[in-house]
Amino acid sequence: MDKRILIICGDNLGVGYDQISYPYIEYLTYPVIVEQEEYRESETYTASWLFDKFRKEKVTAKSSSLRMNEMIDIVEKNKKDFDLIIHVVMGSNMSAATLKIAEEVRQKYKEEIKIINIDTRQATAGVGVILFRLIDFIKENQEEEDIINYAQDLVKNTFTLYVLPDLNYLYRGGRIGKAKALLGSLLRILPVVSLMGDNPDGEVLPVGQGRTYKQAHSVIVETLRKKMEERNLQEIPLSVVAGDEMNKDNILALKEEIENKLPVKKSMVGKIHLVEAIYLGPGGYGVAVCMK
Amino acid sequence: MREDIQEIKTTFEHISKYIWRHKEYVNRLNVFPVPDGDTGLNMALTIQGGLADFSESLLETLTPGEFLKLISDNMLMNSRGCSGVILALFFQGFIEVLSNNDFSKENIYRALERGCKRAYEGTDNPKEGTILTLMTELKNEYSRLMKEKDHPIDIIVSCIPYLRKVLDKTPEMLPVLKQAGVVDSGGAGFIILLEGLEREFNLRRVPDMLPISTVLNINKTLKNFLERRRHSKFYSRTVKTLLQNFNTDNISNPKLNNLIHRFQIYLRTRTKNNQHQSRDFLIQEIKDIESSWNPEIKYKYCTELTLQAEKAITRDGIKEKIQGYGDSLIILEKDKTFKIHIHTNKPDAVIKDISSYGEIVFKKIDDMKKQHRNFISEDSIEYEREQSIFCIVSGSGFKEILEGLGADFVYDYGKKKPSVNKLVTLLNNLKSKNIIAAPDDGDILMALKYAASYCKANVFIVESKSAISLISLLMGRTIEMDAKDFSFTNQINRIRYCAVSRAVRTTTLDDVSINKKDYFVIYNGKVILSGKDQRKVVLDAIKKLLRDETLITFYKGLPVKNHTSLVKDIKQHFPHLEFEEYYGGQHQYHYYITFE
Structure with missing residues (x-):
């Protein structure tokens, strides 16, 4: 590589740090507030820790936007060693503040180093698949304009679909969007909601519902199949499933269903982080697919 | 920005x-x-x-x-x-x-x-x-x-x-x-x-106009007055006084304005010699106004399609293919997307022909006769939504379940199936341009079809025949889909189920002997087994019908509302399955049992 490029990413990316093979990457951790105490992800405070607290103690939790000083610290520390910084940011419609802070940092350093902020319209593994595909791209091409154009294509072609046994976690976290329509059913249902990269509003959308996990997985597969048809796509380059490990059987069943029913080049199981547990709720999981 | x-x-x-x-x-x-x-x-x-x-x-x-x-x-x-x-x-x-x-x-x-x-x-x-x-x-x-x-x-x-x-x-x-x-x-x-x-520079005001229904009503009143030879004194005096003092400045429809003006002259100047001729002339004018708002609509359906072309096709090619189906044809082209508008009596044929060129990503078919009838009707409706789902069901439990699944309105008819009139009122009350109407009983379909022809909305009837079909319908609905997309209505048979009832007389149905007060199970419209013990009948039905499903749901009917739940007992026989029970409240069946 000719150009030295640093990537910054939040920890709501649905994949483990050890799964990302890029040497120049810095992670920012989202502050998580559980019963008025602030936590950051660590060996102790993990997604499983929070799920456990949800199940046993019925605690409430919320997240806060990334801290500007922490973003500035990373830029300060690295600005001399790199030619370009790419900040892969979670969807601005879910956290307008995070993108705003990232933009302020970009402005602050515009004379010193070029920073590209990518509004992914995604959260969890949706951010992760965009990050994976972007890393593949910049290994081959470091032209700023090409990176920006490619990132825009990635964003529009990335879809995350979630099975959330309890939508109230998304609701309490203020991210329910139009999926609110799926709340309040007397029947026990498994709502399927999504973050669709081709939806410029970037909000959580309801997709359908199942009474069983099998039905919910069919809804997901059919939705992805339609997206493939719209794009005349022969093969999905990358698919990542991730969620509450207590629901591992269903996570793996979804992975298998996708592999069996759709042509997927690379399929993997990701890992969710502390902040992601807030919105998925116990048993929640999903699949992120990049069609670019 | x-x-x-x-x-x-x-x-x-x-x-x-x-x-x-x-x-x-x-x-x-x-x-x-x-x-x-x-x-x-x-x-x-x-x-x-x-x-x-x-x-x-x-x-x-x-x-x-x-x-x-x-x-x-x-x-x-x-x-x-x-x-x-x-x-x-x-x-x-x-x-x-x-x-x-x-x-x-x-x-x-x-x-x-x-x-x-x-x-x-x-x-x-x-x-x-x-x-x-x-x-x-x-x-x-x-x-x-x-x-x-x-x-x-x-x-x-x-x-x-x-x-x-x-x-x-x-x-x-x-x-x-x-x-x-x-x-x-x-x-x-x-x-x-x-x-x-x-x-943006200067506020202006658009003049108010009388609704067409009012224009036609005034017209009708004039016609009645002129055509009927005998009126009560009260009617005759009231209409005359009203019309003689009517200020025509308030009527911006020039034809009606002119007509009332002439009518006033007629009332003032008629004599025994001239009244017949003047009256006939006025009646002809009234009929002209009436007929101008009640024309023969040659092509019934206003059909709009958006085609994403997959084959090489031109605007002229499409025009040639479908222009014979009707009139008011407009075709727009942008890249490989064509927007097509036509008035036709054969929307299905148009859709079929157009779909041979690629994918139809949008379609809208409006019944213009119905639109027109609504338009000239006095009790016109201001539509509040583009599409609604209307379910007709027996049972308060199902009403709640279906509402929770996103039905816009659920009518619980209890034991008494709704009349055409009742259905028309319910459909109109929805104030929706398009309504998907689905009953839980095939017996309601006929009344619903009549009601659909009298109500003001475009009604798409789903030929569903049980409350479970309605659950299946709503579960298959993608909530973010286009409000005019009715394709999910083919989802009514996704959930397999049987119904358990109790015999009121001794009989043999579908080669199954049933004694009075026996419990019997209906699956796909046929009786499949019967017996005296409800628990055993239910157990046998599940054993017989279970395939690879993982979730069995009981919907309790009104006859067993206060009975002890069967689930706990039945579950012991199927430890690997999930069981759920809800109150449906249906009158006809003790249980609906679904397999998912």
Whole structure:
């Protein structure tokens, strides 16, 4: 590589740090507030820790936007060693503040180093698949304009679909969007909601519902199949499933269903982080697919 | 967002709101090509569609010309009805010229020229006396005023008084308008659009008009009075007094205005010698007004499609293929996307032919006879939503379940199936343009079909026959799907189920002997087993019907409302399965049992 490029990413990316093979990457951790105490992800405070607290103690939790000083610290520390910084940011419609802070940092350093902020319209593994595909791209091409154009294509072609046994976690976290329509059913249902990269509003959308996990997985597969048809796509380059490990059987069943029913080049199981547990709720999981 | 883009966006939003507020005025004028009373709505939705799908970040990067181009593309893809499509075409041509960001008065003239060209080219069989004439006259008058004024918006606004005169002349150009005593609705909508622009400088008011239903009622009253030889003194005196003192200045419909005026003269001047002749003449005029609002609608369905072409096809090729199916054909093309509008009696055939070229990504079929009937009816409905789902079900439990799954209205009829009248009232109360209606019993279908023909909405009947089909229907609905997409209604049979009931007499059905008070199980319309012990019958039914499902759900009916749950006991026999129980409240069956 000719150009030295640093990537910054939040920890709501649905994949483990050890799964990302890029040497120049810095992670920012989202502050998580559980019963008025602030936590950051660590060996102790993990997604499983929070799920456990949800199940046993019925605690409430919320997240806060990334801290500007922490973003500035990373830029300060690295600005001399790199030619370009790419900040892969979670969807601005879910956290307008995070993108705003990232933009302020970009402005602050515009004379010193070029920073590209990518509004992914995604959260969890949706951010992760965009990050994976972007890393593949910049290994081959470091032209700023090409990176920006490619990132825009990635964003529009990335879809995350979630099975959330309890939508109230998304609701309490203020991210329910139009999926609110799926709340309040007397029947026990498994709502399927999504973050669709081709939806410029970037909000959580309801997709359908199942009474069983099998039905919910069919809804997901059919939705992805339609997206493939719209794009005349022969093969999905990358698919990542991730969620509450207590629901591992269903996570793996979804992975298998996708592999069996759709042509997927690379399929993997990701890992969710502390902040992601807030919105998925116990048993929640999903699949992120990049069609670019 | 850049200031100039913001200014254009705000102006466009104001114009859109302005025409939205005045859409009813335009609707009431709607005669040509078919008096379906939705020109105002179609134009308002077309303009509103121009501003759809903009992200703030995108607008940062655009020039005014590019922004206007986006609006015109959106308008075209969101255009509806003849006038909406023609307006979108005009705007597309107009913006093609302005995309160079030259907003000089000379370039605006070129844009108007191109707009007219696009509108005429895109219209099959263009007629004068319509919105097209107003567009041409705007271009001509703009050209004349260009010599006197400098600012292009000032010039456009100055054209409005002249265009009003042109609009007043449209009845002379199009006989159908003259007959109905109205000006062209599309043309009127076009002027309102320009007034919206003018309103940015100076507030104006559109005159109030009598609703067509009132015009027709006055007409009918006059006819009754003239045709009936004998009236009670009270009726005769009341009508005479009312009509003699009626101030015709308040009636802007020139034909009715003229008629009442003549009627007043008739009441004052009639003699034994002349009264018959004058009366017959007035009755003929009344019939003319009546018939102008009750024309024969040759083609019943206004059909609009958007085709994403997968094969090489041209606009002319499509035209050749489908023009024989009807009239008012308009075909727009952008890249490989075609927007098609036609009035036809064979929408299915049109759809079939068009789908051979690629994927139909949008379709809308409106029953124009029904629209027209609603339009001239006195109790007209202001639609509040595009689509509703209406379920008809027996059981308070199912009512709650279906509402929770997203049905817009659930009618629990208990034991007494609803009448046609009741269904018409319920359908109309929904105030929805399109209604998906689904009953839980095949016996209701006939009444529902009659009710659908009397109600004001387009009703799509789902031939569902149980409460479980309704759950299946709603579970298969994608909530974010297009409000006019009814394709999910084929999902009614996704959930396998059986029903358990109790015999009221001894009989043999489907080769199964059933004694009085026995429990029996119906699956796919056939009795599959029976027995005296309810628990055993249910257990045997599950054993017989279970395939690879993992979830068994019991919906308890009213007859077993207070009975102990069977689930705990049955579950012991199937430890690997999940069981759930809900109260359905159905009268007919003790249990519905579903397999998922």
